[in-house]
Amino acid sequence: MTHLRRSIQPRSIAMLAALASMAAGPALAQAIEFRSLTEQAILYDTPSEQGKRLLFLRSGTPVEIVVRVDKWVKVREPGGSLSWLESRVLANRRTVLVTAERAAIRREARDDAAPSFEAVRNVVLDLVEPPSLGWARVRHRDGEEGYIRINEVWGL
The missing domain is CATH 2.30.30.40 (SH3 Domains)
Known part of the structure; x- marks a missing residue:
C-alpha cells in the first residue's frame, strides 16, 4: 500500500491566510x-x-x-x-452599568489599590476614560472617581 503525502507550499499558506483575513475583515472592522x-x-x-x-x-x-x-x-x-x-x-456621553452585586471602585487600576467607593448592581457610572488593561476609569454622579474592573460593568 502506497501512502501519498501532500505538502502545503508556503504560497498556498499565504493565500489561505489572505482569504481568512478577508472573510473576517468586515466583522473585525466593525466596532461595537x-x-x-x-x-x-x-x-x-x-x-x-x-x-x-x-x-x-x-x-x-x-x-x-x-x-x-x-x-x-x-x-x-x-x-x-x-x-x-x-x-x-x-x-454621546458614555456610561456603564454595574453588573456585579457589589463592585469596589479603586483609587488606582490595581486589585490591591485602596477603595474609592463601592457601587451595587444597576448603578450607572460615567465613563471618564476608555478601558485599559482590564480597568475603566469611572465617576459616580456624586463626583467620586476611581477604577472598576471591566468584567463588572456593561456598556464597554
Missing part, C-alpha cells in the same frame, strides 16, 4: 458602539410609536447601537433584548 440615554426612554418592538411598548429605560442607561433607520435606532439593552427607540434620546 455604545451610547447613553439623555432621558427615560420607551423601547418598542418596531421603529414606530404605534409599535408595542416593551419596556422603559432610565436616563443614563447605556445601550448598544445595532442599526439606525431614519429617526429610530435598534439597540441591545443591558438585559440583552433587542428593541427600537427614538435616536433623539441618545447622547
Whole structure:
C-alpha cells in the first residue's frame, strides 16, 4: 500500500491566510458602539410609536447601537433584548452599568489599590476614560472617581 503525502507550499499558506483575513475583515472592522440615554426612554418592538411598548429605560442607561433607520435606532439593552427607540434620546456621553452585586471602585487600576467607593448592581457610572488593561476609569454622579474592573460593568 502506497501512502501519498501532500505538502502545503508556503504560497498556498499565504493565500489561505489572505482569504481568512478577508472573510473576517468586515466583522473585525466593525466596532461595537455604545451610547447613553439623555432621558427615560420607551423601547418598542418596531421603529414606530404605534409599535408595542416593551419596556422603559432610565436616563443614563447605556445601550448598544445595532442599526439606525431614519429617526429610530435598534439597540441591545443591558438585559440583552433587542428593541427600537427614538435616536433623539441618545447622547454621546458614555456610561456603564454595574453588573456585579457589589463592585469596589479603586483609587488606582490595581486589585490591591485602596477603595474609592463601592457601587451595587444597576448603578450607572460615567465613563471618564476608555478601558485599559482590564480597568475603566469611572465617576459616580456624586463626583467620586476611581477604577472598576471591566468584567463588572456593561456598556464597554
